[in-house]
Amino acid sequence: MSEVATKALAPQPQKKVKKLKPARKQVKAGDVVKTEAVQTGKEYNIWYNKWAGGDREDSYSNKTKSQTRCNIKRDAGLTRANTTGNKYICLFFARGCCPYGWECEYRHTLPDPDDSMPDSSKDCFARDKFADYRDDMGGVGSFNRQNRTLYIGRIKECATAAETEEVIIRHFKEWGNLETIRILQYRGVAFVTYTYELNAQFAKESMACQSLDNDEILNVRWATEDPNPESKKAEKRRLEDLGQEAIRDRMDPRVVEAMRAVRALEEGALVGEDGYLVDEVDGSDGEGEGRGAKRLKLDREEEEEEEEERVPVQQVQQQPPQPTGLLNADTLESLKYFAEIRQRNGASLPSAQPKKAPVATAPPPGLGLADYGSDDED
Numbered sequence: 501m502s503e504v505a506t507k508a509l510a511p512q513p514q515k516k517v518k519k520l521k522p523a524r525k526q527v528k529a530g531d532v533v534k535t536e537a538v539q540t541g542k543e544y545n546i547w548y549n550k551w552a553g554g555d556r557e558d559s560y561s562n563k564t565k566s567q568t569r570c571n572i573k574r575d576a577g578l579t580r581a582n583t584t585g586n587k588y589i590c591l592f593f594a595r596g597c598c599p600y601g602w603e604c605e606y607r608h609t610l611p612d613p614d615d616s617m618p619d620s621s622k623d624c625f626a627r628d629k630f631a632d633y634r635d636d637m638g639g640v641g642s643f644n645r646q647n648r649t650l651y652i653g654r655i656k657e658c659a660t661a662a663e664t665e666e667v668i669i670r671h672f673k674e675w676g677n678l679e680t681i682r683i684l685q686y687r688g689v690a691f692v693t694y695t696y697e698l699n700a701q702f703a704k705e706s707m708a709c710q711s712l713d714n715d716e717i718l719n720v721r722w723a724t725e726d727p728n729p730e731s732k733k734a735e736k737r738r739l740e741d742l743g744q745e746a747i748r749d750r751m752d753p754r755v756v757e758a759m760r761a762v763r764a765l766e767e768g769a770l771v772g773e774d775g776y777l778v779d780e781v782d783g784s785d786g787e788g789e790g791r792g793a794k795r796l797k798l799d800r801e802e803e804e805e806e807e808e809e810r811v812p813v814q815q816v817q818q819q820p821p822q823p824t825g826l827l828n829a830d831t832l833e834s835l836k837y838f839a840e841i842r843q844r845n846g847a848s849l850p851s852a853q854p855k856k857a858p859v860a861t862a863p864p865p866g867l868g869l870a871d872y873g874s875d876d877e878d
Contacts, residue, residue: 587615624701657688
């Protein structure tokens, strides 16, 4: 029965950046003999770029060891990409067989995690990713999931698990910082997790069909998603933290401070000089500051309650009188004002004289045909 050994590695200290020299040519033209794989299928699959069928039936003897291997200390250097601004890495440099050296149009260095790639749908070698992984978990990978873990198969284990672990760490730490390593003992399988996905992409191409210390031929693939719920929660939390950090870096610091202040006001808390909520200070570390913050918070709440009590009184005082009857309030106030003035001056308003009723006159004698209009009036 196989045993599982998982080890979380301490973060490795960053190495000092040395001034790079012009990249050397790893091989000469014609040194690498390329042999085509034996046709095992009857149909050519353009998606996987190989003959369909027979992939699972390939025996161990059909796996040929890579003829070259990259050596970062010896092969890394400056190329034309450092002057043209191309950020992608040379695929053949990772495999150790680039014949161009400093004349190469791609970079001959390890991918820099701080230097983001122009297109997230491509890997560090400028190859397009796909929506899903291949059936054998090989190839470029998927853009729907950030995968930092590699599956390492066909490992010839040492006498003890500690020796096997030391060998794997020594060979894989050359391509970037390792986060965790998990070994399935007596099964020849290990899972290596890098801190950054770019380093995992580079290591997958660099260690494909390579050997460790026992002249084996490694089978390097992308690892499937870890079914452990705790691992899923940790990965989700890590991605959320990375997203928040990326958004925070792109935002104006003044906008961030304003958002923190608004959030603090909504929650009824105070914001310190460092941008964090004051009421979140631990009582054991800063008991005095915590008490002072709570006292200020209570004082602010009392002032807000007093202001809320004053608001209804002011609203009643400022509320305009409601109109009654046909005349509005302004007209009634004006009439009262004029009535007071009339009482003071003793003047009386002129009385309105009644109009005389019209005197009825007798109609003129005759038939009264003149009352109607006729043509003689013109």
